[in-house]
Amino acid sequence: MSTITLEPVQRLIADEMSAVDPVIRQRLHSDVALIRQVSEYIISGGANACAPPVVLLAAGACGYSGSAHYQLAAVLSLSIPRRSCMNDVVTTPICGEAGPPPTLLRQPG
Numbered sequence: 001m002s003t004i005t006l007e008p009v010q011r012l013i014a015d016e017m018s019a020v021d022p023v024i025r026q027r028l029h030s031d032v033a034l035i036r037q038v039s040e041y042i043i044s045g046g047a048n049a050c051a052p053p054v055v056l057l058a059a060g061a062c063g064y065s066g067s068a069h070y071q072l073a074a075v076l077s078l079s080i081p082r083r084s085c086m087n088d089v090v091t092t093p094i095c096g097e098a099g100p101p102p103t104l105l106r107q108p109g
Contacts, residue, residue, distance in 0.1 A: 009053070009057070010053075012057075012060075013053055013056045013057060013060070016056040016060070016069075016070075016073075017052070017053065017056065017073075019067075019070050020052060020056075020070050020073045020074050020077065021043045023070050023071060023073075023074035024039055024042055024043055024074050024077055024078065025039055025043070027039075027074060027078065028042075028078070042077055042078065051073075051076040052073035052074075052076045052077045053073075055069055055072050055073045055076060056069060056073055
């Protein structure tokens with residue numbers, strides 16, 4: 001039985017995923033350190049999601065040569081971790097190697 005890995009797919013879209021990172025940094029540019037830490041957390045893969053790579057793969061499969069798919073992939077990268085991180089009490093570091101981790105608390109209600 002052979003093992004199936006995603007490494008070939010990840011190599012295929014590595015440059016595309018790297019093009020999404022500046023979009024995320026631009027969208028989350030802030031003088032607030034916590035916002036910058038969250039953007040680096042998202043970029044570093046701390047909030048992995050399958051939707052952004054699927055967008056990039058679909059764009060390539062359709063022969064798309066513009067740059068709007070980077071914007072869409074960035075939106076998905078930003079929306080998925082927001083839902084998963086903000087809906088739960090986070091008491092462990094969420095920023096990995098991006099610097100001192102913030103701690104998020106659930107708001108009542």
